[in-house]
Amino acid sequence: MIASILSLLLDVAIVGLLVATIIYALRLNRQLSAVKESRAELEELVKGFAEATAQADSSVKGMRRTAQESGEALAALITRAQTLKEEMELIVQAADGLANRLEAASGKARAAVMPSAPPPPLTAAPLPRPSAPAAAAAVRAATSAPPPQAPSPGGPEPRSRAEKELLQALENLRP
Known part of the structure; x- marks a missing residue:
């Protein structure tokens, strides 16, 4: 009898442990299913x-290419602007030389018309030597033009609008 009670108690204990194992297995199965679903979401992510x-890498390469092209275009523009600046400096120098010559000729013409008035002093700064051969030729051509003729005794000769404006500007510069 003790053996049958002991056997019955062992059977009840084994059934209890089996029920606990089944419950634990069900919970573990649910957790594993959740992990599998999370894994699929993680793979999508x-x-x-x-x-x-990959798209960001492609965009960065495109931006680098665009920046390089823009840099090259900007360098070309800067080079062209530097060349134009040098040419403009030479043109301004030539114009200064012509203005000085025109002022001198104007002074001589005034002296011829009005002998009593002393001619104004000429203060011309020396011109720096141009560096570009084409610009140097332009300066030589501009400064080698014949000086303007003094007005005829019968009256002033007609002048162009540009000459009138230049003379007006020169007269405004005198003290």
Whole structure:
């Protein structure tokens, strides 16, 4: 009898442990299912991240290419602007030389018309030597033009609008 009671108690204990094991297995199965679902979501997230990284890499390469092209175009513009600046400096120098010559000729013409008035002093700064051969030729051509003729005794000769404006500007510069 003790053996049958002992056997019955062992059977009840084994049934209790089996029920606990089944409950634990069900909970573990649910957790594993949740992990599998999370893994699928994580894989989708990783795929999306990889695509975004590839797109960002492509965009960076495109921006570098565009920046390089823009830099080259800007360098070309800067070079052209520097050349134009040098040419403009030479043109201004030539114009200063012509203005000085025109002022001298104007002074001589005034002296011829009005002998009592002393001619104004000429203060011309020396011109620096141009560096570009084409610009130097332009300066030589501009400064080698014949000086303007003194007005005829019968009256002033007609002048162009540009000459009148230049003479007016020169007269305004005198003290």
